[in-house]
Amino acid sequence: MxxxxxxxxxxxxxxxxxxxxxxxxxxxxxxxxxxxxxxxxxxxxxxxxxxxxxxxxxxxxxxxxxxxxxxxxxxxxxxxxxxxxxxxxxxxxxxxxxxxxxxxxxxxxxxxxxxxxxxxxxxxxxxxxxxxxxxxxxxxxxxxxxxxxxxxxxxxxxxxxxxxxxxxxxxxxxxxxxxxxxxxxxxxxxxxxxxxxxxxxxxxxxxxxxxxxxxxxxPERLMQEMGVNVVEVEASQLRQLKERLLKCAEVRSAAQLGVRLRVLVRKEVADPIAWMTSRFPELRPEQLNLARPSLEDVFVTSTGGEGRQ
Ligand SMILES: Nc1ncnc2c1ncn2[C@@H]1O[C@H](COP(=O)(O)OP(=O)(O)OP(=O)(O)O)[C@@H](O)[C@H]1O
Missing domain, CATH: 3.40.50.300 (P-loop containing nucleotide triphosphate hydrolases)
Incomplete structure (x- = not known):
């Protein structure tokens, strides 16, 4: 059987x-x-x-x-x-x-x-x-x-x-x-x-x-194996920041959640927070947090071409 x-x-x-x-x-x-x-x-x-x-x-x-x-x-x-x-x-x-x-x-x-x-x-x-x-x-x-x-x-x-x-x-x-x-x-x-x-x-x-x-x-495995790290950014001018982030090859997707921007950074970037603060000097490390991946992140990374929102 x-x-x-x-x-x-x-x-x-x-x-x-x-x-x-x-x-x-x-x-x-x-x-x-x-x-x-x-x-x-x-x-x-x-x-x-x-x-x-x-x-x-x-x-x-x-x-x-x-x-x-x-x-x-x-x-x-x-x-x-x-x-x-x-x-x-x-x-x-x-x-x-x-x-x-x-x-x-x-x-x-x-x-x-x-x-x-x-x-x-x-x-x-x-x-x-x-x-x-x-x-x-x-x-x-x-x-x-x-x-x-x-x-x-x-x-x-x-x-x-x-x-x-x-x-x-x-x-x-x-x-x-x-x-x-x-x-x-x-x-x-x-x-x-x-x-x-x-x-x-x-x-x-x-x-x-x-x-x-x-x-x-x-679901847990899909989230672990997603190939991106999730960084949440709390800053002003999120709409412009999002547009600039999406132009970077290291960024898989970025989506706004209220006052935060949820950014999926490819795993090849070893330290995504250090990378972001060096690339966008106006951001301070305390404005950035590594977040737990969600199934929605898995969905975005596994569908829709580049999954950019
Ligand atoms: N009998 C049919 N003849 C022609 N096309 C069909 C037929 N049945 C389904 N399709 C097409 O196949 C595709 C998949 O349809 P399906 O109903 O399986 O999707 P779904 O994921 O269940 O979406 P939904 O949640 O809207 O039902 C659609 O583009 C639909 O138009």
Whole structure:
């Protein structure tokens, strides 16, 4: 038995002349949360659809839970959950009826289904709303119902396509707690997102751009291996300073954060603070600080040409 829930190699999908996903290699360990991070249109949903067997690939091999996809996609269907961006709920049905309907689709026997619906409503804080129609619920409640529906049949593997786009930060945090609970129970989760903080919660992730994986691995490792040091500058005239910094070959990117400028200096510069003060004599060392890299820094350095903002 493989330790991996998903194995893909050379996965490619073309739509006519356009290549939406190109040469994607993926290894997702069982029981982990794996993220796909990238902007709109970079190929995240297309990849998910190929991994679930909903869309065939143009080239490449995919094995999910030991099954060859798309050939054995029908066998896979009962073992995975899939929460799409639009949540796929029936607005005219109540919470209970939505879960009842999904339970029937998965062929859960009536008695067991009733028990499971009750269990799911309690887990996802919906037991006081069982009669409320999905169309009348808030974004956060709809999201919880969608997760309850996607996990009705206790899948081994859960695919989530931008699950938190429509909810506020508090609901997002709560949602991630629920994902870690599922993970703790042995569920493998593959989630797409364009939020950095969300990606940072994953055990490992792939950064995608224009259909290609630009970097992958655990967030901490990606941050360590970024090839730049991060210097934060607190000074006046930040807009002009930024323009001058961006003209230096040693600078990978510079972006303003309130009263500070976050500058990514290539690792070839051994002492970035000494380099900056000698190159820009108006800066004093006490105005400069070495900062901890963030996933956003990784994103900037691994995508978008020079990633200059
Ligand atoms: N059926 C299709 N026919 C033609 N082009 C498609 C089709 N499906 C997707 N694409 C294109 O492939 C690219 C990747 O789309 P995809 O939906 O996978 O991106 P994404 O990263 O999930 O973005 P989003 O977050 O906006 O959904 C886009 O340029 C999209 O227009």
């Amino acid at each position: 493989s330790d991996y829930a998903i194995l893909a190699s050379g996965l490619t999908r073309k739509f006519g002349d356009f290549t939406a996903v190109e040469g994607l290699n993926l290894k997702v360990p069982k029981g982990s949360i794996y993220g796909f991070l990238g902007p709109n249109g970079c190929g995240k949903s297309t990849t998910l659809r190929m991994l679930t067997g909903l869309l065939s690939s143009t080239f490449g091999e995919v094995e999910v839970l030991g099954l060859s996809i798309p050939r054995q996609a029908e066998l896979l269907r009962r073992r995975i959950g899939y929460m799409t961006q639009k949540f796929s709920l029936y607005d005219d049905l109540s919470v209970f009826e939505n879960l009842q309907f999904i339970g029937e689709i998965y062929g859960i026997p009536a008695r067991q289904r009733r028990i499971r619906i009750q269990e799911q409503m309690v887990t996802y804080g919906l037991d006081q709303r069982s009669r409320q129609r999905a169309g009348e619920m808030s974004g956060g409640q709809r999201q919880r119902l969608a997760l309850a529906a996607a996990t009705m049949h206790a899948p081994d593997l859960l695919f989530l396509d931008e699950p938190t786009s429509a909810v506020d930060p508090e609901n997002r945090r709560e949602f991630w707690e629920q994902l870690f609970d599922l993970c703790d129970q042995g569920t493998t989760i593959l989630v797409t997102t364009h939020y950095m903080d969300e990606a940072e919660r994953c055990h490992a992730l792939a950064i995608m751009e224009s259909g290609v994986v630009r970097a992958d691995g655990p």
